[in-house]
Amino acid sequence: MAKSRFEYVKQFERENFLLPQTHIVIRVDGKGFHKFSQHYQFEKPNDVAALSVMNKTAQVMMQQFPDIVLAYGDSDEYLFLMRRDCDLFERREMKLVSTFASYMSVNYLLQWNLAFPDKPISAERIPTFDARAVTYPNHQTVRDYFSWRQVDCHINNLYNTSFWGLIQNCGMTTTEAEEFLKGTVSSDKNEILFTKCGINYNNEPDIFKKGTVLVREYLDWKNTLEQELSDRQKQRQQKLRKKAEIAQHHVDIIKDDFWVQRPWLLN
Template sequence: MTKTSGKSKIKDFKRHEMFSKVKVPPGIPFFVRVDGKGFHRLISELKFAKPYDEKFMNIMVCSAKAVFEIGFNPVLAYIFSDEISFLFIKNFPYDGRIEKMDSLIPSAVASAFTLKLVEENYDHRIVLFDARIIPVSHEDIRMYLAWRQMEAWRNCMNAYAQMALEKMGYKGYKLAEKLKGMKAAEMHELVFKELGINLAKVPTWQRRGIMIRWKKYEKVGYNPILKRYETAWRRKIQVDWELPLFNTDKGKKYLEEVLASFEV
Protein backbone atom coordinates (compact mmCIF):
# COMPACT_ATOMS: atom_id res chain seq x y z
CA MET A 1 0.00 0.00 0.00
CA THR A 2 1.34 3.41 -0.98
CA LYS A 3 1.35 6.00 1.75
CA THR A 4 0.30 9.57 0.89
CA SER A 5 0.81 12.76 2.83
CA GLY A 6 -2.85 13.70 2.58
CA LYS A 7 -1.96 17.06 1.03
CA SER A 8 -3.70 18.14 -2.17
CA LYS A 9 -1.91 19.97 -4.95
CA ILE A 10 -2.04 23.75 -4.60
CA LYS A 11 -3.74 25.39 -7.55
CA ASP A 12 -2.17 28.47 -9.14
CA PHE A 13 -4.81 31.19 -9.48
CA LYS A 14 -2.58 33.68 -11.28
CA ARG A 15 -4.30 33.04 -14.60
CA HIS A 16 -7.66 33.80 -12.97
CA GLU A 17 -6.74 37.46 -12.47
CA MET A 18 -9.20 39.07 -14.85
CA PHE A 19 -7.50 42.27 -16.00
CA SER A 20 -3.82 41.80 -15.16
CA LYS A 21 -2.76 41.77 -18.82
CA VAL A 22 -4.93 44.65 -20.03
CA LYS A 23 -2.70 47.59 -20.99
CA VAL A 24 -2.95 50.98 -22.61
CA PRO A 25 -1.63 50.55 -26.19
CA PRO A 26 2.02 51.64 -26.51
CA GLY A 27 2.52 55.18 -27.77
CA ILE A 28 -1.04 56.30 -26.98
CA PRO A 29 -1.29 59.27 -24.57
CA PHE A 30 -3.85 58.87 -21.83
CA PHE A 31 -5.33 60.61 -18.82
CA VAL A 32 -5.96 59.00 -15.46
CA ARG A 33 -8.87 60.93 -13.98
CA VAL A 34 -9.20 60.62 -10.21
CA ASP A 35 -12.43 61.61 -8.44
CA GLY A 36 -13.20 61.94 -4.76
CA LYS A 37 -16.09 59.91 -3.36
CA GLY A 38 -18.53 61.42 -0.85
CA PHE A 39 -16.72 64.75 -0.76
CA HIS A 40 -19.85 66.88 -0.30
CA ARG A 41 -20.28 65.25 3.09
CA LEU A 42 -16.54 65.41 3.85
CA ILE A 43 -16.39 69.14 3.12
CA SER A 44 -19.42 69.76 5.32
CA GLU A 45 -18.15 67.65 8.24
CA LEU A 46 -14.70 69.27 8.19
CA LYS A 47 -16.30 72.71 7.91
CA PHE A 48 -14.48 73.87 4.81
CA ALA A 49 -15.84 77.17 3.51
CA LYS A 50 -18.45 77.11 0.75
CA PRO A 51 -18.62 77.40 -2.17
CA TYR A 52 -14.79 77.33 -2.29
CA ASP A 53 -12.05 76.98 0.29
CA GLU A 54 -8.45 77.65 -0.65
CA LYS A 55 -7.28 75.41 2.20
CA PHE A 56 -9.17 72.50 0.66
CA MET A 57 -7.68 73.19 -2.76
CA ASN A 58 -4.18 73.33 -1.27
CA ILE A 59 -4.78 69.85 0.14
CA MET A 60 -5.90 68.67 -3.32
CA VAL A 61 -2.77 70.21 -4.86
CA CYS A 62 -0.49 68.50 -2.32
CA SER A 63 -2.28 65.20 -2.95
CA ALA A 64 -1.75 65.49 -6.71
CA LYS A 65 1.90 66.49 -6.26
CA ALA A 66 2.48 63.24 -4.38
CA VAL A 67 1.92 61.32 -7.63
CA PHE A 68 4.77 63.32 -9.21
CA GLU A 69 7.03 62.93 -6.20
CA ILE A 70 6.77 59.15 -5.80
CA GLY A 71 7.85 58.50 -9.37
CA PHE A 72 4.79 57.99 -11.58
CA ASN A 73 6.13 60.80 -13.82
CA PRO A 74 2.95 62.37 -15.23
CA VAL A 75 3.26 65.22 -17.71
CA LEU A 76 0.74 67.33 -15.81
CA ALA A 77 -2.16 67.24 -13.39
CA TYR A 78 -5.24 69.39 -13.93
CA ILE A 79 -7.36 69.97 -10.81
CA PHE A 80 -10.76 71.38 -10.02
CA SER A 81 -13.10 70.58 -7.14
CA ASP A 82 -12.28 66.99 -6.02
CA GLU A 83 -11.14 65.88 -9.49
CA ILE A 84 -7.59 65.43 -10.81
CA SER A 85 -6.63 64.50 -14.39
CA PHE A 86 -3.07 63.14 -14.77
CA LEU A 87 -1.60 63.03 -18.29
CA PHE A 88 0.91 60.36 -19.37
CA ILE A 89 2.56 60.35 -22.79
CA LYS A 90 5.56 58.02 -22.42
CA ASN A 91 7.39 55.75 -19.96
CA PHE A 92 4.04 54.53 -18.70
CA PRO A 93 3.93 53.38 -15.07
CA TYR A 94 3.76 49.60 -14.73
CA ASP A 95 4.14 49.24 -18.49
CA GLY A 96 0.69 50.74 -18.97
CA ARG A 97 -1.18 48.07 -16.96
CA ILE A 98 -4.64 49.51 -16.39
CA GLU A 99 -5.32 47.42 -13.29
CA LYS A 100 -2.21 48.82 -11.59
CA MET A 101 -2.71 52.46 -12.54
CA ASP A 102 -6.41 52.49 -11.69
CA SER A 103 -5.62 51.25 -8.19
CA LEU A 104 -2.25 52.72 -7.22
CA ILE A 105 -2.69 56.30 -8.44
CA PRO A 106 -5.96 56.96 -6.55
CA SER A 107 -4.43 55.15 -3.56
CA ALA A 108 -1.49 57.56 -3.60
CA VAL A 109 -3.84 60.54 -3.83
CA ALA A 110 -6.02 59.27 -0.97
CA SER A 111 -3.01 58.57 1.27
CA ALA A 112 -1.50 61.99 0.62
CA PHE A 113 -4.87 63.68 1.20
CA THR A 114 -5.34 61.96 4.56
CA LEU A 115 -1.80 62.80 5.70
CA LYS A 116 -2.31 66.44 4.73
CA LEU A 117 -5.59 66.58 6.70
CA VAL A 118 -3.74 65.39 9.80
CA GLU A 119 -0.87 67.81 9.16
CA GLU A 120 -3.34 70.70 8.92
CA ASN A 121 -5.04 69.61 12.19
CA TYR A 122 -8.32 68.49 10.65
CA ASP A 123 -10.14 65.49 12.06
CA HIS A 124 -8.89 62.23 10.58
CA ARG A 125 -11.14 60.79 7.89
CA ILE A 126 -11.12 57.75 5.61
CA VAL A 127 -10.92 59.28 2.14
CA LEU A 128 -11.79 57.49 -1.09
CA PHE A 129 -10.88 58.26 -4.69
CA ASP A 130 -11.70 56.23 -7.77
CA ALA A 131 -10.00 56.40 -11.18
CA ARG A 132 -10.64 55.82 -14.85
CA ILE A 133 -8.34 55.86 -17.87
CA ILE A 134 -9.08 57.95 -20.96
CA PRO A 135 -6.85 57.29 -24.02
CA VAL A 136 -6.50 60.30 -26.33
CA SER A 137 -4.59 61.22 -29.46
CA HIS A 138 -1.78 63.78 -29.18
CA GLU A 139 -4.05 66.23 -30.99
CA ASP A 140 -6.85 65.74 -28.44
CA ILE A 141 -4.81 66.46 -25.31
CA ARG A 142 -5.75 70.14 -25.42
CA MET A 143 -9.38 69.37 -26.25
CA TYR A 144 -9.67 67.00 -23.27
CA LEU A 145 -8.30 69.69 -20.96
CA ALA A 146 -10.62 72.31 -22.48
CA TRP A 147 -13.53 69.93 -21.84
CA ARG A 148 -12.62 69.48 -18.17
CA GLN A 149 -12.02 73.23 -17.84
CA MET A 150 -15.51 73.86 -19.21
CA GLU A 151 -16.81 71.49 -16.52
CA ALA A 152 -14.84 73.47 -13.91
CA TRP A 153 -16.66 76.62 -15.04
CA ARG A 154 -20.05 74.88 -14.85
CA ASN A 155 -19.15 73.65 -11.39
CA CYS A 156 -18.22 77.20 -10.36
CA MET A 157 -21.52 78.67 -11.58
CA ASN A 158 -23.53 75.90 -9.92
CA ALA A 159 -21.70 76.27 -6.60
CA TYR A 160 -22.35 80.00 -6.35
CA ALA A 161 -25.93 79.67 -7.63
CA GLN A 162 -26.63 77.02 -4.99
CA MET A 163 -25.28 79.36 -2.32
CA ALA A 164 -27.60 82.11 -3.59
CA LEU A 165 -30.63 79.80 -3.61
CA GLU A 166 -29.86 78.63 -0.07
CA LYS A 167 -29.85 82.28 1.00
CA MET A 168 -33.33 82.58 -0.54
CA GLY A 169 -34.55 79.63 1.54
CA TYR A 170 -34.35 76.84 -1.03
CA LYS A 171 -33.08 73.45 0.13
CA GLY A 172 -33.15 69.77 -0.69
CA TYR A 173 -35.23 68.62 -3.65
CA LYS A 174 -36.65 72.07 -4.41
CA LEU A 175 -33.16 73.58 -4.58
CA ALA A 176 -31.94 70.82 -6.90
CA GLU A 177 -34.95 71.25 -9.21
CA LYS A 178 -34.55 75.03 -9.33
CA LEU A 179 -30.84 74.76 -10.10
CA LYS A 180 -31.33 72.06 -12.73
CA GLY A 181 -33.39 74.29 -14.99
CA MET A 182 -31.23 77.41 -14.77
CA LYS A 183 -29.21 78.73 -17.70
CA ALA A 184 -25.80 80.36 -17.34
CA ALA A 185 -27.12 83.90 -17.75
CA GLU A 186 -29.77 83.26 -15.08
CA MET A 187 -27.12 81.99 -12.67
CA HIS A 188 -24.99 85.09 -13.26
CA GLU A 189 -27.97 87.35 -12.55
CA LEU A 190 -29.05 85.37 -9.48
CA VAL A 191 -25.58 85.33 -7.92
CA PHE A 192 -25.06 89.05 -8.51
CA LYS A 193 -28.51 89.93 -7.14
CA GLU A 194 -28.39 87.73 -4.02
CA LEU A 195 -24.67 87.67 -3.20
CA GLY A 196 -23.34 90.79 -4.92
CA ILE A 197 -20.76 88.64 -6.72
CA ASN A 198 -19.79 88.93 -10.38
CA LEU A 199 -18.97 85.36 -11.44
CA ALA A 200 -16.58 86.63 -14.10
CA LYS A 201 -14.49 88.23 -11.33
CA VAL A 202 -14.16 85.37 -8.83
CA PRO A 203 -10.60 83.99 -8.43
CA THR A 204 -9.26 82.44 -11.63
CA TRP A 205 -8.60 79.04 -10.02
CA GLN A 206 -12.27 78.75 -9.12
CA ARG A 207 -13.33 79.37 -12.73
CA ARG A 208 -10.53 77.65 -14.64
CA GLY A 209 -8.90 75.14 -12.33
CA ILE A 210 -5.29 74.61 -11.27
CA MET A 211 -2.38 73.03 -13.14
CA ILE A 212 0.59 71.11 -11.75
CA ARG A 213 3.30 70.78 -14.37
CA TRP A 214 7.03 70.62 -14.96
CA LYS A 215 8.93 73.88 -15.46
CA LYS A 216 12.27 74.11 -17.27
CA TYR A 217 15.11 76.06 -15.71
CA GLU A 218 18.84 76.48 -16.30
CA LYS A 219 21.30 75.14 -13.74
CA VAL A 220 24.97 76.09 -13.68
CA GLY A 221 27.37 73.46 -12.37
CA TYR A 222 31.09 72.76 -12.34
CA ASN A 223 32.38 69.99 -14.60
CA PRO A 224 35.44 68.54 -12.79
CA ILE A 225 36.52 66.56 -15.85
CA LEU A 226 36.57 69.52 -18.22
CA LYS A 227 37.41 71.87 -15.34
CA ARG A 228 34.84 74.48 -16.27
CA TYR A 229 31.36 75.69 -15.40
CA GLU A 230 28.55 74.49 -17.66
CA THR A 231 24.86 75.20 -18.03
CA ALA A 232 22.28 72.42 -18.24
CA TRP A 233 18.50 72.33 -18.44
CA ARG A 234 16.64 70.87 -15.49
CA ARG A 235 12.98 70.71 -14.50
CA LYS A 236 11.00 71.24 -11.32
CA ILE A 237 7.36 70.91 -10.27
CA GLN A 238 5.36 74.11 -10.58
CA VAL A 239 1.77 74.89 -9.57
CA ASP A 240 -0.13 77.39 -11.74
CA TRP A 241 -3.20 78.99 -10.13
CA GLU A 242 -3.79 81.52 -12.94
CA LEU A 243 -4.63 79.55 -16.07
CA PRO A 244 -5.63 80.74 -19.53
CA LEU A 245 -8.62 79.25 -21.32
CA PHE A 246 -7.29 76.14 -23.03
CA ASN A 247 -9.50 76.59 -26.10
CA THR A 248 -7.86 79.94 -26.95
CA ASP A 249 -4.57 80.75 -28.71
CA LYS A 250 -3.09 81.78 -25.36
CA GLY A 251 -4.16 78.46 -23.87
CA LYS A 252 -2.68 76.55 -26.80
CA LYS A 253 0.67 78.32 -26.36
CA TYR A 254 0.62 77.64 -22.62
CA LEU A 255 0.01 73.91 -23.09
CA GLU A 256 2.72 73.68 -25.76
CA GLU A 257 5.17 75.11 -23.22
CA VAL A 258 3.95 72.66 -20.56
CA LEU A 259 4.48 69.68 -22.87
CA ALA A 260 7.91 70.96 -23.95
CA SER A 261 9.03 71.33 -20.32
CA PHE A 262 8.25 67.66 -19.69
CA GLU A 263 10.70 66.61 -22.39
CA VAL A 264 13.79 68.08 -20.67
Protein backbone atom coordinates in the same frame (compact mmCIF):
# COMPACT_ATOMS: atom_id res chain seq x y z
CA MET B 1 9.87 30.80 -5.95
CA ALA B 2 9.24 27.10 -5.37
CA LYS B 3 6.69 25.51 -7.68
CA SER B 4 3.70 23.60 -6.40
CA ARG B 5 0.68 21.83 -7.83
CA PHE B 6 -1.42 24.84 -6.90
CA GLU B 7 0.43 27.21 -9.19
CA TYR B 8 -2.06 26.57 -12.03
CA VAL B 9 -4.35 29.21 -10.46
CA LYS B 10 -2.07 31.94 -11.87
CA GLN B 11 -3.53 31.10 -15.29
CA PHE B 12 -6.71 32.90 -14.24
CA GLU B 13 -4.92 36.24 -13.79
CA ARG B 14 -5.27 38.63 -16.70
CA GLU B 15 -3.39 41.85 -17.33
CA ASN B 16 -4.53 44.72 -19.52
CA PHE B 17 -1.50 46.49 -20.97
CA LEU B 18 -2.34 49.99 -22.18
CA LEU B 19 -1.43 50.69 -25.78
CA PRO B 20 2.16 51.93 -26.26
CA GLN B 21 2.85 55.41 -27.61
CA THR B 22 -0.55 56.70 -26.55
CA HIS B 23 -1.25 59.42 -24.02
CA ILE B 24 -2.36 57.98 -20.68
CA VAL B 25 -4.62 60.09 -18.48
CA ILE B 26 -5.35 58.76 -14.99
CA ARG B 27 -8.43 60.35 -13.49
CA VAL B 28 -8.73 60.17 -9.71
CA ASP B 29 -12.06 60.98 -8.02
CA GLY B 30 -13.02 61.34 -4.39
CA LYS B 31 -15.44 58.65 -3.21
CA GLY B 32 -18.37 59.97 -1.19
CA PHE B 33 -16.85 63.44 -0.86
CA HIS B 34 -20.24 65.09 -0.49
CA LYS B 35 -20.66 63.40 2.89
CA PHE B 36 -16.96 63.91 3.62
CA SER B 37 -17.30 67.68 3.10
CA GLN B 38 -20.37 67.77 5.33
CA HIS B 39 -18.65 65.81 8.09
CA TYR B 40 -15.62 68.14 8.13
CA GLN B 41 -17.76 71.25 7.60
CA PHE B 42 -16.37 72.61 4.33
CA GLU B 43 -17.18 76.24 3.58
CA LYS B 44 -19.72 76.73 0.78
CA PRO B 45 -19.65 77.21 -2.16
CA ASN B 46 -15.83 76.79 -2.10
CA ASP B 47 -13.43 75.96 0.69
CA VAL B 48 -10.01 77.42 -0.14
CA ALA B 49 -8.21 75.46 2.59
CA ALA B 50 -9.71 72.15 1.44
CA LEU B 51 -8.80 72.92 -2.18
CA SER B 52 -5.26 73.62 -1.02
CA VAL B 53 -5.11 70.13 0.51
CA MET B 54 -6.16 68.60 -2.83
CA ASN B 55 -3.60 70.67 -4.73
CA LYS B 56 -0.81 69.83 -2.33
CA THR B 57 -1.73 66.15 -2.55
CA ALA B 58 -1.55 66.25 -6.36
CA GLN B 59 1.80 68.03 -6.18
CA VAL B 60 3.17 65.29 -3.92
CA MET B 61 1.88 62.73 -6.44
CA MET B 62 3.86 64.48 -9.19
CA GLN B 63 6.96 64.39 -7.01
CA GLN B 64 6.47 60.67 -6.38
CA PHE B 65 5.79 59.84 -10.04
CA PRO B 66 8.10 61.78 -12.42
CA ASP B 67 6.22 60.34 -15.42
CA ILE B 68 3.37 62.77 -14.68
CA VAL B 69 3.87 65.86 -16.86
CA LEU B 70 0.60 67.67 -16.09
CA ALA B 71 -2.17 67.52 -13.51
CA TYR B 72 -5.51 69.32 -13.54
CA GLY B 73 -7.76 69.51 -10.50
CA ASP B 74 -11.26 70.69 -9.67
CA SER B 75 -13.15 69.99 -6.44
CA ASP B 76 -12.42 66.34 -5.47
CA GLU B 77 -11.13 65.30 -8.90
CA TYR B 78 -7.64 65.28 -10.39
CA LEU B 79 -6.44 64.28 -13.85
CA PHE B 80 -2.85 63.14 -14.31
CA LEU B 81 -1.33 63.20 -17.80
CA MET B 82 1.57 60.80 -18.20
CA ARG B 83 4.33 61.36 -20.73
CA ARG B 84 3.59 59.47 -23.92
CA ASP B 85 6.67 57.23 -23.58
CA CYS B 86 5.75 56.31 -20.01
CA ASP B 87 6.47 52.66 -19.14
CA LEU B 88 5.57 52.86 -15.46
CA PHE B 89 4.49 49.38 -14.26
CA GLU B 90 4.93 48.28 -17.89
CA ARG B 91 1.70 50.24 -18.60
CA ARG B 92 -0.38 47.65 -16.71
CA GLU B 93 -3.79 49.25 -16.23
CA MET B 94 -4.76 47.58 -12.94
CA LYS B 95 -1.40 48.43 -11.39
CA LEU B 96 -1.59 52.07 -12.45
CA VAL B 97 -5.18 52.51 -11.32
CA SER B 98 -4.81 50.82 -7.93
CA THR B 99 -1.52 52.59 -7.19
CA PHE B 100 -2.83 56.07 -8.02
CA ALA B 101 -6.04 55.55 -6.04
CA SER B 102 -4.21 54.31 -2.95
CA TYR B 103 -1.41 56.90 -3.10
CA MET B 104 -3.94 59.71 -3.52
CA SER B 105 -5.95 58.48 -0.52
CA VAL B 106 -2.95 58.19 1.79
CA ASN B 107 -1.34 61.44 0.67
CA TYR B 108 -4.61 63.34 1.05
CA LEU B 109 -4.99 62.10 4.62
CA LEU B 110 -1.42 63.16 5.46
CA GLN B 111 -1.82 66.59 3.87
CA TRP B 112 -5.17 67.12 5.61
CA ASN B 113 -3.71 66.39 9.03
CA LEU B 114 -0.85 68.81 8.34
CA ALA B 115 -3.27 71.54 7.26
CA PHE B 116 -5.89 70.92 9.96
CA PRO B 117 -4.16 69.71 13.14
CA ASP B 118 -7.19 70.87 15.13
CA LYS B 119 -9.57 68.54 13.24
CA PRO B 120 -7.57 65.50 12.07
CA ILE B 121 -9.12 62.74 9.99
CA SER B 122 -11.04 60.28 12.14
CA ALA B 123 -11.91 56.65 11.46
CA GLU B 124 -15.56 57.68 11.26
CA ARG B 125 -15.04 59.39 7.89
CA ILE B 126 -11.80 58.81 5.96
CA PRO B 127 -10.92 60.13 2.48
CA THR B 128 -10.86 57.53 -0.28
CA PHE B 129 -10.38 57.85 -4.02
CA ASP B 130 -11.04 55.68 -7.04
CA ALA B 131 -9.23 55.89 -10.36
CA ARG B 132 -9.52 55.04 -14.01
CA ALA B 133 -6.96 55.09 -16.83
CA VAL B 134 -7.83 56.19 -20.35
CA THR B 135 -5.56 56.26 -23.39
CA TYR B 136 -5.85 58.93 -26.08
CA PRO B 137 -4.38 58.49 -29.58
CA ASN B 138 -3.29 62.04 -30.40
CA HIS B 139 -2.67 65.56 -29.13
CA GLN B 140 -6.08 66.92 -30.01
CA THR B 141 -8.05 64.33 -28.07
CA VAL B 142 -5.88 64.98 -25.00
CA ARG B 143 -6.52 68.70 -25.25
CA ASP B 144 -10.24 68.15 -25.82
CA TYR B 145 -10.39 65.95 -22.72
CA PHE B 146 -8.79 68.59 -20.50
CA SER B 147 -10.96 71.28 -22.12
CA TRP B 148 -14.07 69.25 -21.31
CA ARG B 149 -13.06 69.03 -17.65
CA GLN B 150 -12.34 72.78 -17.41
CA VAL B 151 -15.68 73.64 -19.01
CA ASP B 152 -17.33 71.31 -16.50
CA CYS B 153 -15.48 73.10 -13.67
CA HIS B 154 -16.90 76.46 -14.82
CA ILE B 155 -20.46 75.14 -15.22
CA ASN B 156 -20.48 73.47 -11.79
CA ASN B 157 -18.92 76.45 -10.04
CA LEU B 158 -21.34 78.93 -11.58
CA TYR B 159 -24.26 76.81 -10.41
CA ASN B 160 -22.83 76.27 -6.91
CA THR B 161 -22.00 79.97 -6.51
CA SER B 162 -25.55 80.90 -7.53
CA PHE B 163 -27.12 78.19 -5.38
CA TRP B 164 -25.24 79.12 -2.21
CA GLY B 165 -25.54 82.83 -2.98
CA LEU B 166 -29.31 82.54 -2.88
CA ILE B 167 -29.14 80.63 0.41
CA GLN B 168 -26.53 82.77 2.17
CA ASN B 169 -27.47 86.20 0.80
CA CYS B 170 -31.19 85.89 0.13
CA GLY B 171 -32.27 83.57 2.94
CA MET B 172 -33.66 80.84 0.67
CA THR B 173 -33.80 77.21 1.68
CA THR B 174 -31.92 74.61 -0.35
CA THR B 175 -35.20 73.50 -1.95
CA GLU B 176 -36.20 77.08 -2.82
CA ALA B 177 -32.78 77.84 -4.31
CA GLU B 178 -32.82 74.66 -6.38
CA GLU B 179 -36.31 75.45 -7.67
CA PHE B 180 -35.35 79.06 -8.41
CA LEU B 181 -32.41 77.98 -10.60
CA LYS B 182 -34.35 75.39 -12.59
CA GLY B 183 -34.20 76.08 -16.32
CA THR B 184 -31.67 78.91 -16.02
CA VAL B 185 -28.71 79.30 -18.38
CA SER B 186 -25.31 80.85 -17.65
CA SER B 187 -26.40 84.41 -18.44
CA ASP B 188 -29.39 84.01 -16.10
CA LYS B 189 -27.17 82.83 -13.26
CA ASN B 190 -24.75 85.73 -13.76
CA GLU B 191 -27.69 88.14 -13.60
CA ILE B 192 -29.13 86.45 -10.50
CA LEU B 193 -25.77 86.65 -8.73
CA PHE B 194 -25.36 90.33 -9.59
CA THR B 195 -28.88 91.61 -8.91
CA LYS B 196 -29.98 89.37 -6.03
CA CYS B 197 -26.70 88.46 -4.30
CA GLY B 198 -24.47 91.43 -5.06
CA ILE B 199 -21.82 89.13 -6.57
CA ASN B 200 -20.00 89.85 -9.83
CA TYR B 201 -19.05 86.39 -11.03
CA ASN B 202 -16.23 87.82 -13.15
CA ASN B 203 -14.50 88.87 -9.92
CA GLU B 204 -14.58 85.38 -8.42
CA PRO B 205 -11.10 83.84 -7.95
CA ASP B 206 -9.79 81.91 -10.97
CA ILE B 207 -9.05 78.88 -8.80
CA PHE B 208 -12.83 78.42 -8.49
CA LYS B 209 -13.72 79.21 -12.11
CA LYS B 210 -10.81 77.52 -13.91
CA GLY B 211 -9.53 74.91 -11.48
CA THR B 212 -5.86 74.23 -10.77
CA VAL B 213 -3.13 73.28 -13.24
CA LEU B 214 0.11 71.70 -12.02
CA VAL B 215 2.81 71.40 -14.66
CA ARG B 216 6.49 70.54 -14.87
CA GLU B 217 8.29 73.59 -16.21
CA TYR B 218 11.55 73.23 -18.15
CA LEU B 219 13.95 76.04 -18.98
CA ASP B 220 15.89 74.02 -21.55
CA TRP B 221 13.77 71.38 -23.26
CA LYS B 222 14.78 69.28 -26.24
CA ASN B 223 12.33 67.30 -28.33
CA THR B 224 13.95 63.87 -28.16
CA LEU B 225 11.98 60.66 -28.48
CA GLU B 226 12.53 58.13 -25.70
CA GLN B 227 13.31 55.36 -28.19
CA GLU B 228 16.30 57.33 -29.48
CA LEU B 229 17.98 57.53 -26.07
CA SER B 230 20.53 55.18 -24.54
CA ASP B 231 19.88 53.73 -21.08
CA ARG B 232 22.22 56.31 -19.56
CA GLN B 233 20.46 59.15 -21.33
CA LYS B 234 17.10 57.82 -20.12
CA GLN B 235 18.38 57.90 -16.54
CA ARG B 236 19.52 61.49 -17.08
CA GLN B 237 16.08 62.42 -18.42
CA GLN B 238 14.49 60.80 -15.38
CA LYS B 239 16.65 62.97 -13.09
CA LEU B 240 15.69 66.08 -15.05
CA ARG B 241 12.02 65.26 -14.63
CA LYS B 242 12.47 64.84 -10.89
CA LYS B 243 14.28 68.17 -10.62
CA ALA B 244 11.89 70.13 -12.83
CA GLU B 245 9.88 72.84 -11.09
CA ILE B 246 6.25 71.90 -10.47
CA ALA B 247 4.37 75.16 -11.01
CA GLN B 248 0.77 75.87 -10.04
CA HIS B 249 -1.49 77.93 -12.30
CA HIS B 250 -5.16 78.88 -12.54
CA VAL B 251 -5.36 79.55 -16.25
CA ASP B 252 -7.28 78.81 -19.43
CA ILE B 253 -6.16 75.46 -20.86
CA ILE B 254 -8.75 75.47 -23.65
CA LYS B 255 -6.99 78.06 -25.79
CA ASP B 256 -3.72 77.33 -27.60
CA ASP B 257 -1.36 79.53 -25.57
CA PHE B 258 -0.90 77.18 -22.61
CA TRP B 259 0.02 74.22 -24.81
CA VAL B 260 2.09 76.13 -27.37
CA GLN B 261 4.26 77.53 -24.59
CA ARG B 262 4.89 74.00 -23.26
CA PRO B 263 5.60 71.68 -26.22
CA TRP B 264 7.01 68.98 -23.90
CA LEU B 265 3.53 68.16 -22.60
CA LEU B 266 2.44 66.36 -25.77
CA ASN B 267 5.90 65.61 -27.29
